[in-house]
Amino acid sequence: MKQWLMVVLALAGLGLGVWGLSRYAPPPEGVGIGKRAPDYRVPFAENGDSIDLRQHYAGQVTLVNIWATWCLPCRAEMPSMQEIYADYRDRGFRIAAVSVDAGSPGKVLEFQREYGLTFDILHDASGGIQQAYRTIGVPQSFLIDRDGVVRWIELGEEDWRLPRHRELIEQLLGD
Numbered sequence: 001m002k003q004w005l006m007v008v009l010a011l012a013g014l015g016l017g018v019w020g021l022s023r024y025a026p027p028p029e030g031v032g033i034g035k036r037a038p039d040y041r042v043p044f045a046e047n048g049d050s051i052d053l054r055q056h057y058a059g060q061v062t063l064v065n066i067w068a069t070w071c072l073p074c075r076a077e078m079p080s081m082q083e084i085y086a087d088y089r090d091r092g093f094r095i096a097a098v099s100v101d102a103g104s105p106g107k108v109l110e111f112q113r114e115y116g117l118t119f120d121i122l123h124d125a126s127g128g129i130q131q132a133y134r135t136i137g138v139p140q141s142f143l144i145d146r147d148g149v150v151r152w153i154e155l156g157e158e159d160w161r162l163p164r165h166r167e168l169i170e171q172l173l174g175d
Contacts, residue, residue, distance in 0.1 A: 031134050033153060037064070037144045040132045042098055045105040045112065045123035053096060054148055060094045061172045064142040066135050068101050069111045073157035074139045078115050080160040084169065085119045091173050092146070095119035100127045100138065145172050 031038060039054035053064065065081065067074035078097075085095050097119060099108045105123040112121045129135075133142060136155060143152035152168060159165075 031142065031150060031153070033150055035150055037142065037148050037150050038132045040124075040129050042122045042124045042129060045099065045108045045121045048105075051122075057094050057096060057144070058148065059146050060092050061088075061146055061169060062094045062096055062144045064133070064144060065095060065097045065139055066129055066133060066141075067097060067099055067139045069099065069107050070101070071138045075115075077139060077157045077160065078117060080158070082115065082117055082119065084160040084166065087166075088169055088173065089119075093169060093173060096122060098122045098124050098129050100124055100130060102127075143168065143172070 037054060039052055041050050041052050043050045053062075063081070065077075067078075069075075081095055081097070085093065097117070099105075099111075099121065101108055101123065102125055104125075108121060108123050111117075133140070139157060140155045141153070141158060142150050145151050151172060
């Protein structure tokens, strides 16, 4: 009997806690189209120097791509990302490719060399960027305008050479 009373009290306490959080906690900010992109501090894979994404890419049209070396769709989309970066970098287009691989950045750097990637490769071994950007998988991409506002979000592999992607990037570059 005493055990059941303890179970009922524990469940009642949990229920009260959930009710209190749902009623009085601030709503989550979330990442959405038309909202300012969250700021997040992340190191470069190559040298470990940390940057604030929002500050570092201010005034640029930026593709934030959250990925991992073990992710096959991530591997598949990287060549097309390199191609659009080469085509638009001189016009103010940047790519911040944030790897969420656990451990040291060695395998991330090896991946960068293997694919000949020249855009920014960042490494967040903690995976905290997935919480900051509220991702639901990898790869997930966020296209951010010069004012730091999210203009496009997509989950999964993309072929960045497609006309619809190029048109969107050109529209955001606007020059």
